[in-house]
Amino acid sequence: MEKIRTIWVGKNKFKALDNLEKDYEDKIGRIIPFKIHLIQKTTKNYTEDKLLKEEGKNILKAVSKDDFLILLDEKGKEFDSFDFSKFLNEKINLSKRISFVVGSFSGVSDEIKQRANFKLSLSRMTFSNYIARIVLLEQIYRAMTLIKGIEYHR
């Protein structure tokens, strides 16, 4: 079983970033069991509200009760990269598995917000969710190099 996962809905809209996500998945995976868990986008013609609910349900299905769920949230806690690595290391040691969840353009359902064990903010700025995904992957990679004391490969 992987130790860290990111969970998000749909392939990256930018083909360019989709490839880069896979690169980071490999890079992180060489340090710690890691996987990007992709939730299929629903093709149903739902209202935004119903879409969020449906996506939320599918995300929760992918999460087990032991998972430490970290939700990316603009109003969450900000860390610098060093403190983030300390935080992540602590959670690695204390949890069975860590699941980072990045919402869609419209965010996440209330059920996900309630299930979240922790809310993390990457910046005070609002990032497009496609960009947030890459930023998060780079931060996980960076944190793992700090935790393991290995070289950061650009």
Added chain:
Amino acid sequence: MEKIRTIWVGKNKFKALDNLEKDYEDKIGRIIPFKIHLIQKTTKNYTEDKLLKEEGKNILKAVSKDDFLILLDEKGKEFDSFDFSKFLNEKINLSKRISFVVGSFSGVSDEIKQRANFKLSLSRMTFSNYIARIVLLEQIYRAMTLIKGIEYHR
């Protein structure tokens, strides 16, 4: 003459992000005269220190004395996206041209730090400069849609 520029050294190492940079250049350019100004990487076998000095010189050559120079710096000021758009709008109205400078992996020379009119931080976290470039472009695009009251195209 463009009203806003970003200045950085060398093409994006990730071909994927290089294409995305060009996409954002087009998207922003449709709202305000905008250009990514690419400084050629020196191929000389310099020490890191000398490399920074050389890159710094080339960056300064590209900057005119009227430019409002905003340096991306981890220790700079953080904004949320809305306040950043207000800040940017003010500088657009008050300056001939705005030049955002993103350093290389090793940062920027002291000369650039001294020339900077403002230091901006995108996050408390340390971003790879390749990622910072994309994040900055998205924020400039987002700010311009807020300033002009137009739809944000994902």
